[in-house]
Amino acid sequence: xxxxxxxxxxxxxxxxxxxxxxxxxxxxxxxxxxxxxxxxxxxxxxxxxxxxxxxxxxxxxxxxxxxxxxxxxxxxxxxxxxxxxxxxxxxxxxxxxxxxxxxxxxxxxxxxxxxxxxxxxxxxxxxxxxxxxxxxxxxxxxxxxxxxxxxxxxxxxxxxxxxxxxxxxxxxxxxxxxxxxxxxxxxxxxxxxxxxxxxxxxxxxxxxxxxxxxxxxxxxxxxxx
Ligand SMILES: Nc1ncnc2c1ncn2[C@@H]1O[C@H](COP(=O)(O)OP(=O)(O)OP(=O)(O)O)[C@@H](O)[C@H]1O
Ligand SMILES: [Mg+2]
Numbered sequence: 551x552x553x554x555x556x557x558x559x560x561x562x563x564x565x566x567x568x569x570x571x572x573x574x575x576x577x578x579x580x581x582x583x584x585x586x587x588x589x590x591x592x593x594x595x596x597x598x599x600x601x602x603x604x605x606x607x608x609x610x611x612x613x614x615x616x617x618x619x620x621x622x623x624x625x626x627x628x629x630x631x632x633x634x635x636x637x638x639x640x641x642x643x644x645x646x647x648x649x650x651x652x653x654x655x656x657x658x659x660x661x662x663x664x665x666x667x668x669x670x671x672x673x674x675x676x677x678x679x680x681x682x683x684x685x686x687x688x689x690x691x692x693x694x695x696x697x698x699x700x701x702x703x704x705x706x707x708x709x710x711x712x713x714x715x716x717x718x719x720x721x722x723x724x725x726x727x728x729x730x731x732x733x734x735x736x737x738x739x740x741x742x743x744x745x746x747x748x749x750x751x752x753x754x755x756x757x758x759x760x761x762x763x764x765x766x767x768x769x770x771x772x773x774x775x
Contacts, residue, residue: 552578552601552712552743557610559596559766570596571608572766580711583735583744585754587775588763594747595716597763601745602714603631615711632657636705638715642697644689644704650676651685654703661708675703679733695726702733712743719753731756 559571570593578584586594599605600612603619606627612619614634622630644653654675655668663671676682679699681692689697698718705713715734719727731753738744748754762769 551580551613551615552576553611553613554601555611557597557600557608557612559593559600559608570766571600574610574766574768576761576768578743578745580743581738581741583738583756583758584746584761585757585759586745586747586761586763587749587751587754589775590749592763593766594763598714598716598745598747602635602637602712603627604637632660632708634710634712636708636710636713638698638701638705638713638718640717640720642689642694642701642721644697644700646688646690649686649688650681650692650700653689653700654707657704657708671707672703675707678706679703693726694722695729698722698726698730699733702730702737706737706742710742712745713737715744715746717747717749719748719750724752727753 554574554576557571557574558569561568561570574597586597588594600608603614606620617630619627619630651669651672655672658668658671673682673685676685679702681696681699684692684696689700692700718734719730722730727750734744734746735756746753746757754760762773762775764773
């Protein structure tokens with residue numbers, strides 16, 4: 551379970567202080583599929599970075615699975631992220647000079663898993679996202695949808711309980727968006743908590759819950775984006 555309480559976040563622009571997240575309190579239960587929507591600049595990515603343990607420079611409290619994320623040492627915080635959260639981005643963020651299998655296996659390599667075991671797990675997740683035949687090719691030779699499947703495989707290879715995605719279909723056409731959302735939906739059906747930021751209403755409507763953000767604040771369900 552994720553419990554954010556009274557989160558406030560500021561950015562400094564020279565001497566000017568920008569209040570980007572304003573008193574955000576959100577609870578997300580295990581296994582939920584939540585979409586976050588709002589205008590450009592409303593603070594979605596800033597909020598997602600906090601939720602996905604990439605940023606803990608904020609005020610308020612954030613408990614993840616009962617742990618106070620701000621009480622962890624830097625090392626514990628990184629480890630906690632690697633164990634609990636898989637990240638997917640709009641522009642895939644794959645490493646071009648590494649094969650698909652090596653990209654996907656990277657988080658396991660960081661964990662120090664033996665090579666043979668890594669290969670077995672990688673083949674397993676590549677099959678899960680439907681691109682096992684691409685294991686030994688390079689990301690640049692794949693379509694956008696295939697590259698996003700690689701990124702999803704990399705996000706789930708450590709078997710995290712939460713997958714976080716910032717505009718995962720933002721660079722994809724509508725047919726490919728449907729395919730990628732099928733992958734995400736299957737993941738969620740298998741029990742993974744899924745939190746997606748999107749501008750695409752067709753993506754947002756697939757979520758169980760929609761969180762609408764306006765100017766750094768959570769709006770009520772009746773607010774029209
Ligand atoms: N690293 C940063 N330094 C300073 N200001 C930032 C930083 N990151 C974001 N901001 C500011 O915070 C506000 C919210 O940005 P954020 O990226 O969270 O918006 P967003 O809702 O994700 O927008 P988009 O839909 O365009 O991705 C913006 O005004 C942005 O300029
Ligand atoms: Mg953003």
